Amino acid sequence: MESDSPLGDATIAADLLDDDEAEPVLVDDGTLPHDRFLDRELSWLSFNQRVLELAEDDHLPLLERANFLAIFASNLDEFFMVRVAGLKRRIATGLAVPTNVGRAPLDVLADISAKAHELQDRHARAFRDRVKPALDEAGIHIESWSDLDEKDRQRSDEIFSAQIFPVLMPLAVDPAHPFPYISGLSLNLSIRVRNPKTGKEEFARLKVPQNLPRFVQLPDDARGLLRYIPLEDLIANHLGELFPGMEIVAHHEFRVTRNEDVEVEEDETENLIQALEKELLRRRFGPPIRLEISDDMDDVTLGLLMSELQITEQEVYRLPSPLDLGGLFEITKLDRPSLKYPRNVPTTSVNLLPVEPTERPDIFASIDRGDILLHHPYESFATSVQAFLEQAAADPNVLAIKQTLYRTSGDSPIVEALIDAAEAGKAVLALVEIKARFDEQANIGWARKLEKAGVHVVYGLVGLKTHSKLALVVRQDKNGTLKHYSHIGTGNYNPKTSRIYEDLGLLTADDVVGKDLTRLFNELSGYAIEKKFKRLLVAPLHLRKGLLKRIEVETENALAGKPSGVRIKVNSMVDEAIIDALYRASKAGVHVDIVVRGICSLRPGVEDLSDNIRVRSILGRYLEHSRIFWFANDGDPQVYIGSADMMHRNLDRRVEALVRIVRPEHLDELKGLLDEAMSEQTSSWWLGEDGVWVRHDRDADGAPLPDMQTEVMRRIASRRRGALR
Known part of the structure; x- marks a missing residue:
């Protein structure tokens, strides 16, 4: 049975990561402080930290926590492949690097690296110290070679010989064999061998096959336990069979992340599909941007890898084995319902x-x-x-x-x-x-x-x-x-x-x-x-203008003493013009509520700027993906749903559409969802003016706060025919 968690073997971050390279759209009249925006890249890393906090939560079902560890790893891979790659490409080619925080691109890159190092270390500790021991207690053991007794090793030898050895391809590196191409996100073993006759050391690289299970199940030992060993660990302890007659001096795991951003100049080609297919082929050979290595790698091997891959020290991530915890997706597919969220069967509307x-x-x-x-x-x-x-x-x-x-x-x-x-x-x-x-x-x-x-x-x-x-x-x-x-x-x-x-x-x-x-x-x-539409707001020509107009109406209503309010639920809140309009609304007395899953460049709770703005984030069993735009409009709410996030790409470089919701019962339902997301009695994360997200999941007595997704699930499941018509 597949997990109902977001998203099984996929990432929850793809819709947050498209390169957003447009210059900030500012309408600043000089009354707003220059430091009013949070850095979007660091904000994205904070989003992934919230995913990691779910993996660290002992109150969640165990296999769901393992799933969140895998999601964190998959998310971070894409972040490097797209966002970090895009920053480095623009720096290397001398292109302007848009930033709404007014800082030098290299300084931003250094901050990203520091935060990414911190999070990857924390991620590795969460697996080693929290999730892995809990898996052991649940009878799901991820063993290392040193854990195996002689009988297990004999059985492992048989598995290796029959199922793994035939597909391995060791590649030597010497004058006749140049350093091999290392594909992006592949897991590899660096191997140093010595010729016992000449004493000469050689280097070889072995790619861990991606078409074999990442965790190899060990035979039953009569204890009723599920036991696995990482594929790379099993291979590493049989290197003598791959290099007969040679002494194995050292072996280490490593993994390379490459620039896999795709650029297609549409105005220079008549056939978009052909141009895109060529670019997809080039994607495989993008320059390396991150090198993950096992923490026991020696300086000789590391120096060779850094030289051949042209990687800097800042781009090297030392981590305890096993690398690439995205492989945990395999473990989370185990049929152990008691270790997962209770199964939910969607109801027909x-x-x-x-x-x-x-x-x-x-x-x-x-x-x-x-x-x-x-x-x-x-x-x-x-x-x-x-x-x-x-x-x-x-x-x-x-x-x-x-x-x-x-x-x-x-x-x-x-x-x-x-x-x-x-x-x-x-x-x-x-x-x-x-x-x-x-x-x-x-x-x-x-x-x-x-x-x-x-x-x-x-x-x-x-x-x-x-x-x-x-x-x-x-x-x-x-x-x-x-x-x-x-x-x-x-x-x-x-x-x-x-x-x-x-x-x-x-x-x-x-x-x-x-x-x-x-x-x-x-x-x-x-x-x-494109012309204006009657019940739609459509990007790129009218969506931002339409939303800015609605925010301006709320600002004017607040100044006139009329009922006002803005409530927005999105995946990302980055667009400077929208944020500045919300700041002005707040200064005028408009109460602004923002529910954002991922990136937020808006800084809430700043005195005389955003005193009236609150920002919350909901993460959990399901991927919060809906977008809602709610405007009080002096008692006649104007409410939209649609596909657009508040980012340059959505408002300027995409065809997006919002539709106005008109039925009173639908308006009430959407208002109820926003009320619940912003409630202090709902488990959520709160964003502070310093850019730090703090989890609020316990009441004053330490009891867990209700999970919004569970409550919505129960409410909708209890509906009867004719409800919300």
């Missing part, structure tokens, strides 16, 4: 259930009865969004389907539904974003499969990523009238991540939304110029 229990579900009939607000993963993606598109593909009255695809899964029923619709003769448009970071190759494959099925595939606008989550179905009713059925969401059309990402979505037959989406899709597939 009560508003998608038929009026009569004996009737078959009809998505279109349900939407005709009124807007439906979906909340995943508490409410099922499969019986809502997926069913919506599958029914559209099969319905003979549906004439056209238009959809954006940003990140898809390997077995996507959404893509299959689009293919079925095209093969049934419907007009189908799929806007596939092939530049979605680390999903580029998969999306290229889907795009080609869709094209072969007759789907009209487009790749969006030059210079922009299409990040909005939109689906539009055009259907003819019994009177021959064409109706628009729309879905606008905060998360990807990905059934796999929908089970572990917290997201919102709106299903609506509102004609205003349908016409807005029709125009937007025409812009994305044709040559139309």
Whole structure:
């Protein structure tokens, strides 16, 4: 049984890491202090520290803690591959390095390195001193070679000879064999051997196979324990078989992280797919930016690696074995329900259930009865969004389907539904974003499969990523009238991540939304110029302006003594213009609440600047991914949900869409979610003016505070037919 934790064998940080290289958009009138922003890179590391704190929490289920250790490792890998790589590339090439904190890029890089070293050391200690001993107590032993008795070693010899030895490829380094290419994120053994006849020492590198289990299960020893040994440890203790006749002088683990940022100059190519595929090939050979080594590595070996890889001392991370704790994802897949979060089965939205229990579900009939607000993963993606598109593909009255695809899964029923619709003769448009970071190759494959099925595939606008989550179905009713059925969401059309990402979505037959989406899709597939929309805010031309206008209204209302307030839930809060507008609102007396999962450059609680701003963070079982924008508007709340974070890339270099929520019961539901996230009785992290996040998970008596995700899960599971219609 797979874990319900975020995100199994994937990262929870991909949507925080795209390179954001635009210059700060400032509208400063000179009244705001120059040190009003927190550094975004250090803020990201603080986010990953919060992930690590979950791994350190003894109150969480054990395998979930191991999962958070693996997530931390995977997150940090991507941080180096994208953000640190981007900083170093711009420094090396002499490009300007935008920074909203007014500090020299090399100083920022030094601070990043210091914090990353501190966190990686803490991460290693959390495994060694807390999680590993707890695993031992639970009967899950990760052994080292020195722990094995003679009988175990004999069995391990058999495993090595039969299953591992045949796929190993030791590479010598000498005048006839140049230093080999070390692939990014691969785990390696550095080996020094001596010829007993000549006394000459040689160096060799051995790559630990990535297609074998990272933790090799040892045979049952009649105690009923699950016992594993790291693959690299098993290999290291059989090096004599790889170098017969030679003396093994020393061996050590090491791992290289490379620059895997992708750059495509779209205006210099006529074929975006071909350009991207070439860049993906170059990604494999990016320059090294981090060298992780086992803490017992000698200076001779380290000196050779640093020289050959052109790595500086600052880029070397000495850690206790085992390196790459992302391998713990394998352990977390064990079928031990008692060591995991209680299994949660998403419910079908009560508003998608038929009026009569004996009737078959009809998505279109349900939407005709009124807007439906979906909340995943508490409410099922499969019986809502997926069913919506599958029914559209099969319905003979549906004439056209238009959809954006940003990140898809390997077995996507959404893509299959689009293919079925095209093969049934419907007009189908799929806007596939092939530049979605680390999903580029998969999306290229889907795009080609869709094209072969007759789907009209487009790749969006030059210079922009299409990040909005939109689906539009055009259907003819019994009177021959064409109706628009729309879905606008905060998360990807990905059934796999929908089970572990917290997201919102709106299903609506509102004609205003349908016409807005029709125009937007025409812009994305044709040559139309973006205009203003009626119920949408769309980036890059109008979203920031629209939000700034709403914040300004709240500021004016506060100054006039009218009810005011701003509440925002996002993954990242970085955009300087938005932050400065919130500072001015705070100075005017507007109460501002921010719920942010990841990066936050806003500095709350500063006297005469942000006294009225509070910032909270919720991390846990599910990945908080929804975006909500709530404005009091003098008693007539203006509320939006959508795909955009408050970052340069989202507001300036992406097609993003927010939709206004209008039904009173939906407004109440979103207000309740924000109330709960900001409550002092909810377990969360609080951001201080110094940039330090402090966890608040106990009340004054030391009792644990309620977990918001668990409470939402219980509340939605208890709903009955007709609720929140």
